[in-house]
Amino acid sequence: GEAQAGRAAHAAGVPFTLSTVGICPISEVAAAAGTPPWFQLYMLRDRGAVRALLDGAWAAGCRTLVFTVDLPLPGMRLRDIRHGMAASGARPALIRAAQVLARPGWVQDVALRGQPLRFGNLTAQVPGARDLGAFKAWVDAQFDPSVTWQDIDWLRGQWQGRLLLKGILDVQDAQAAVQVGADGIVVSNHGGRQLDSVASTAAKLPAIAQAVGAQTEVLVDGGVRSGVDVFKALALGARGVLIGRPWVWALAAQGEAGVRTLLAQWQRELLLAMTLAGVTRVADIGPQHLDTD
Ligand SMILES: Cc1cc2nc3c(=O)[nH]c(=O)nc-3n(C[C@H](O)[C@H](O)[C@H](O)COP(=O)(O)O)c2cc1C
Known part of the structure; x- marks a missing residue:
């Protein structure tokens, strides 16, 4: 992008x-x-x-x-929580799954055909990070x-x-x-x-x-x-x-x-x-x- x-x-x-x-x-x-x-x-x-x-x-x-x-x-960003962006647990995971299923074009273009999502500038800083969550945890601690x-x-x-x-x-x-x-x-x-x-x-x-x-x-x-x-x-x-x-x-x-x-x-x-x-x-x-x- x-x-x-x-x-x-x-x-x-x-x-x-x-x-x-x-x-x-x-x-x-x-x-x-x-x-x-x-x-x-x-x-x-x-x-x-x-x-x-x-x-x-x-x-x-x-x-x-x-x-x-x-x-x-980082600030509170309550809207990110409400939309299932920023929280962990069953309900946010369900919200995210519903959003993904409602966007087959995105699934095809980004999730299936695209490269795995990562923070491209931080790969050397966070070695072994396998998903965005690992990168985000590193950034949050920094x-x-x-x-x-x-x-x-x-x-x-x-x-x-x-x-x-x-x-x-x-x-x-x-x-x-x-x-x-x-x-x-x-x-x-x-x-x-x-x-x-x-x-x-x-x-x-x-x-x-x-x-x-x-x-x-x-x-x-x-x-x-x-x-x-x-x-x-x-x-x-x-x-x-x-x-x-x-x-x-x-x-x-x-x-x-x-x-x-x-x-x-x-x-x-x-x-x-x-x-x-x-x-x-x-x-x-x-x-x-x-x-x-
Ligand atoms: C989704 C999102 C991610 C952002 N990420 C960063 C960032 O990584 N670093 C940063 O300095 N600002 C970040 N910002 C703030 C923007 O750089 C910018 O200050 C702000 O979006 C400007 O307001 P506008 O969106 O109304 O044009 C982000 C903003 C949004 C909406």
């Missing part, structure tokens, strides 16, 4: 970020897309594993690291709630490429990110899927962009669902946006073609929004285009 999405993104001229816990290894995404993806990493308790993953990404040609700093521990800016300083020293810190939601942290030598930040609340009642990124972005936008690249994600939303994010002060769920939905619906269609449509929508708002260059989109009275 990530290989297809990476190819579609590259064709549209935008980067694809591969998660630490993606299914395809970085080399596969790089080969499919014809260019190395950006790589996303969390701090792991095992700093040797962090270094090994950085080395692996570098060797695969990756030069942009998206380092996620907003997940010292969350490190003790991380401070000193650890991010250490990380900066380990990575000679471009470093984006993802999960910044206030001005103080944005300034600390600049201090530590990050090349950019992603204003993000992790899609709102970790902490109920967390602030929206649209609410937090303007003050952050105002404080550090001249010193570092400010990107944003969370709830961007159209080219018009991209326009609004830029007007609120971002240099660009990242997306999470939309590309996954497009991929699930139509594979690589779905992601291409999504990106092409958003590009058209952005252009149209600019035309209707009377803007000729992306760089000219700003707060003057927002009706904030």
Whole structure:
């Protein structure tokens, strides 16, 4: 899936970020897309594993690291439990079995014809893991709630490429990110899927962009669902946006073609929004285009 999405993104001229816990290894995404993806990493308790993953990404040609700093521990995610995603036991297993039986196309395409599902970037870290459960158990044990800016300083020293810190939601942290030598930040609340009642990124972005936008690249994600939303994010002060769920939905619906269609449509929508708002260059989109009275 990530290989297809990476190819579609590259064709549209935008980067694809591969998660630490993606299914395809970085080399596969790089080969499919014809260019190395950006790589996303969390701090792991095992700093040797962090270094090994950085080395692996570098060797695969990756030069942009998206380092996620907003997940010292995973959130409650009650919906995952309700849907049978995250729990063990008889009832969740039954829910999952019913979902699999209701999707013969998925069974044929992914479960029977596809490779066994695993976290492709972590095979060396979790030797002998035979199913996703074993990988997930390793990742769950690796969350490190003790991380401070000193650890991010250490990380900066380990990575000679471009470093984006993802999960910044206030001005103080944005300034600390600049201090530590990050090349950019992603204003993000992790899609709102970790902490109920967390602030929206649209609410937090303007003050952050105002404080550090001249010193570092400010990107944003969370709830961007159209080219018009991209326009609004830029007007609120971002240099660009990242997306999470939309590309996954497009991929699930139509594979690589779905992601291409999504990106092409958003590009058209952005252009149209600019035309209707009377803007000729992306760089000219700003707060003057927002009706904030
Ligand atoms: C299914 C799913 C898995 C995610 N996995 C990761 C991850 O591995 N690493 C990470 O930094 N963020 C992860 N995120 C958060 C996204 O990177 C992103 O911040 C968020 O989805 C943006 O909001 P959007 O989905 O509304 O575009 C995940 C989000 C979803 C929906």
